[in-house]
Amino acid sequence: MSEQAPPPDVAVAAPPGHLYGVLAEFDDTPALLRAAAKVRDAGYRQWDTFTPIPIHGLDGAMGIRRTLLPWVVFGAGIAGGLGGLAMQWWMNVFDYPYVVSGKPLLSIPAFVPIIFEVVILLAAITAFVGMLMFNKLPQLYHTWFASRAFASRVTSDRFFIGIEARDPQFDLDRAKQLLADAGSTNVEVIAEPDPPQLPAWVRKYAAPVAAVLLVAALVPPLLVAKARVTPNQNTRVQLIPDMDRQPRFLPQSANSLFLDNRSMRPLVPGTVAAGWAELDPVFYRGIADGEWTDALPVEVDRALLVRGQQRYDIFCMPCHGWDGEGRGPAAVTGQEKSPATWVMPTSLTGPVVRERPDGHIFNTITNGIRTMAPYGDQIRPADRWAIVAYMRALQLSQAVPLDLLPPGQREQMRR
Amino acid sequence: MADITTEVDNTVTVPGRPPTLITGDHNLTSMTDLVSGIAEARKPPRAWYIAFGISLTVTMILLAMIVYLFLLGTGVWGLQMPVAWGFAIVNFVFWVGIGHAGTLISAILFLFRQQWRTAINRFAEAMTIFAVVCAGLFPILHLGRPWLAYWLFPYPNYLQMWPQFRSPLVWDVFAVSTYMTVSLLFWYMGMIPDLATFRDRAKTRLRHTIYGIFSLGWRGSGRHWHRYETAYLLLAALATPLVLSVHSVVSFDFAISQLPGWHTTIFPPYFVAGAIFSGFAMVLTLIIPARQFFGLKEIVTLRHLDNIAKFILATGLIVAYAYAIEFWTSWYSGNFYESFAFLNRAMGPYAWAYWIMVGCNVVVPQFLWVPSIRKNLLALWVLSLLVNVGMWFERYVIIVTSLSRDFLPSSWGYYSPTWVDILTLLGSFGLFLTLFLLFVRYLPMVAMAEVKSIMPQAHPDHGEHRGSGQYWGQSPHEHRHGPEEGHK
Numbered sequence: 001m002s003e004q005a006p007p008p009d010v011a012v013a014a015p016p017g018h019l020y021g022v023l024a025e026f027d028d029t030p031a032l033l034r035a036a037a038k039v040r041d042a043g044y045r046q047w048d049t050f051t052p053i054p055i056h057g058l059d060g061a062m063g064i065r066r067t068l069l070p071w072v073v074f075g076a077g078i079a080g081g082l083g084g085l086a087m088q089w090w091m092n093v094f095d096y097p098y099v100v101s102g103k104p105l106l107s108i109p110a111f112v113p114i115i116f117e118v119v120i121l122l123a124a125i126t127a128f129v130g131m132l133m134f135n136k137l138p139q140l141y142h143t144w145f146a147s148r149a150f151a152s153r154v155t156s157d158r159f160f161i162g163i164e165a166r167d168p169q170f171d172l173d174r175a176k177q178l179l180a181d182a183g184s185t186n187v188e189v190i191a192e193p194d195p196p197q198l199p200a201w202v203r204k205y206a207a208p209v210a211a212v213l214l215v216a217a218l219v220p221p222l223l224v225a226k227a228r229v230t231p232n233q234n235t236r237v238q239l240i241p242d243m244d245r246q247p248r249f250l251p252q253s254a255n256s257l258f259l260d261n262r263s264m265r266p267l268v269p270g271t272v273a274a275g276w277a278e279l280d281p282v283f284y285r286g287i288a289d290g291e292w293t294d295a296l297p298v299e300v301d302r303a304l305l306v307r308g309q310q311r312y313d314i315f316c317m318p319c320h321g322w323d324g325e326g327r328g329p330a331a332v333t334g335q336e337k338s339p340a341t342w343v344m345p346t347s348l349t350g351p352v353v354r355e356r357p358d359g360h361i362f363n364t365i366t367n368g369i370r371t372m373a374p375y376g377d378q379i380r381p382a383d384r385w386a387i388v389a390y391m392r393a394l395q396l397s398q399a400v401p402l403d404l405l406p407p408g409q410r411e412q413m414r415r
Numbered sequence: 416m417a418d419i420t421t422e423v424d425n426t427v428t429v430p431g432r433p434p435t436l437i438t439g440d441h442n443l444t445s446m447t448d449l450v451s452g453i454a455e456a457r458k459p460p461r462a463w464y465i466a467f468g469i470s471l472t473v474t475m476i477l478l479a480m481i482v483y484l485f486l487l488g489t490g491v492w493g494l495q496m497p498v499a500w501g502f503a504i505v506n507f508v509f510w511v512g513i514g515h516a517g518t519l520i521s522a523i524l525f526l527f528r529q530q531w532r533t534a535i536n537r538f539a540e541a542m543t544i545f546a547v548v549c550a551g552l553f554p555i556l557h558l559g560r561p562w563l564a565y566w567l568f569p570y571p572n573y574l575q576m577w578p579q580f581r582s583p584l585v586w587d588v589f590a591v592s593t594y595m596t597v598s599l600l601f602w603y604m605g606m607i608p609d610l611a612t613f614r615d616r617a618k619t620r621l622r623h624t625i626y627g628i629f630s631l632g633w634r635g636s637g638r639h640w641h642r643y644e645t646a647y648l649l650l651a652a653l654a655t656p657l658v659l660s661v662h663s664v665v666s667f668d669f670a671i672s673q674l675p676g677w678h679t680t681i682f683p684p685y686f687v688a689g690a691i692f693s694g695f696a697m698v699l700t701l702i703i704p705a706r707q708f709f710g711l712k713e714i715v716t717l718r719h720l721d722n723i724a725k726f727i728l729a730t731g732l733i734v735a736y737a738y739a740i741e742f743w744t745s746w747y748s749g750n751f752y753e754s755f756a757f758l759n760r761a762m763g764p765y766a767w768a769y770w771i772m773v774g775c776n777v778v779v780p781q782f783l784w785v786p787s788i789r790k791n792l793l794a795l796w797v798l799s800l801l802v803n804v805g806m807w808f809e810r811y812v813i814i815v816t817s818l819s820r821d822f823l824p825s826s827w828g829y830y831s832p833t834w835v836d837i838l839t840l841l842g843s844f845g846l847f848l849t850l851f852l853l854f855v856r857y858l859p860m861v862a863m864a865e866v867k868s869i870m871p872q873a874h875p876d877h878g879e880h881r882g883s884g885q886y887w888g889q890s891p892h893e894h895r896h897g898p899e900e901g902h903k
Contacts, residue, residue, distance in 0.1 A: 028872060029872065052867060058641075062637050064637070067641060070645060088580045091580065098581070107581060113667070114580055114585070117590055120660075124596070124600055125596070128650070135636075135639045137631045138631035140627075141632070142632060154635050155635055240560075
């Protein structure tokens, strides 16, 4: 930093002819090293050597103290190690615990490779970026490049020492003398170049062009903003569809692949799909010996009734009501909306249904009746029988024969 | 770029005298002219055009194969259970291995002060980077849905999930991407002074601007050199364990699994030795023609080639030892499946691949014991090609034989690549060579500043000043009244 900030007792404002400094050229390494030691001993501070190659011993000849860079890199390595461990702990132990082969969540040995890589990565980037920052690079231009000899050969085969005019003890003649005495083959006085001027047409049009471009730059974000609030029926553009949408034939659509032009295929005549044989007429259709069966073909127990209640509450309750009286919420709403035409559902606990055989009720659930839709394709046969059993329980609950009641309640009911 | 330089045999070391690393009568100026001249020539040699045309065509084949793969999926490859890791993973391990020589030369030989590295380090580092580019391509292609490759990195996402850090495949992602980054930094940082040389020698405005941007305003300041050299040393010290770790981590992909033939603790050192073996062979494959066509025989001398050949011999012996000890371990383990895996390699359906591997990696390097073969360019070049063939087959043998016959005979299979596999492998060589040819055309192929710094002219006690190295006075620590700035 001290290279940039001039000491306060120096008048930097107007050195003669914008003087920048004195630049001396040297033939070889020994000459440069000797001269560097002399400039160092003369007490200059704002000076530097410029060489095409790193020279062993130049640090000492210039009196450069060792850079702090290794400590910075060391710190970055430590930070990388702790950071690598913390990252893996956070991601695999805390935020989303992964259990792998019953190993402990925080399994340090498995975390070592990535800790190591993060240490190296962070330290290496710090070494590179730190070197550039300490050197104040990148730099687009430097005044020493005003010297033709410097600009063309400092990076290939010539050696230079430059003393800057902002050095507190800078004196042009003494500096020139010092460098000449030190064995320089050529001493140049370098002036601060005039700040570069842009061409006239650039200065004239830069502002209006910039303004137009600025306005034009607002157009894409505005379009994006508009698109975000405008509803659009089109499907989204997907660069990589990931099999989200695939070509297929929808049901009930035409398909020229088949002779009948239908995409849905009918069953092959004389065949039954697997699992659809339904050979038992009692269980699947409720018919025994040509008549509706009046005995449930399933074993009635508590589990069946619970299952039946659950299915009933899902499929039947909306119309027939919780109690089977026919006052379900859907039915009530329908009555309210169109009282003139609405037909209330049949009471399941009334005499009509009570007298029906089990098979008939099963068939009604399967195929529907009057305005009631069929439910055979939504409720499996065993569940239909469960519903029948539950309905019988509902009927019983609405009209219990006296002799079924517990003795105490029986007396209560008689009164 | 005529062949103006001559071959000098400098392989013999005279005791008590430093080896001659640069033949011919060179000074700083002529060295700069020689190296910069390659990239500044109006036209490269005709051989460059021919090579570039061929490699660009082959790169196009790679691109076509990638498009074909993306359109149809990994089914176009020969992957079939039980061999789900085919050419893609073989090529990945092969290319990562190639990429090991560069950083080894730049970092490890730097720490050991092997000055001959300066002539070939830039070259080998470039080779490393292009090899890692080729290597990185294959696991991504192998993903099936390569456009989701970023899922491998830990970033907050809508799935609310993180990578599983106990998986060696995730270690791979970290190791290879760190290696790529650090190699790139190392390569670029080493190149900054040379890019500045190109900038200062530029004849056109365009060259001056482009090299000017990439040389970051380097002006060879003594204070800059001090920090630069410190940073270079630090990077070398960091890259040294890194280069050893990368192929170790790659070997964990296999060694952490429980497949017979993969589940061995010898894998990390064995893989690292193989990587250096193949990497040096690739350096030799590339540098023998390059020094011929670009007139670099005085910088990359026979001594350099001799040293590389000795490296190949040494690492080849380590690899041969690993092949032998694998058999011993499997026999000594008493484990039926282990023994079977190794007998199956040598005598099963893939015996042809195994014996190609042994021939190229064990038998062929033994010729390097003979000094005259180490000086015979044609023999060295053919030998380096054979070593790379052998190292590719080593990965093929390890991956394919172990997968194709594991524990259960009913699930055994035989893997054969498809034409897409083969053309993709071929295409990766095209990509590698294309990048490489662009590098030798536009960037400093030899680290000029480093080569110049090992020349006698760079040493403070050369010429008439020999032996009187006292001009820098006191050491900086005793120096109290000197400049305090420049300290950072």
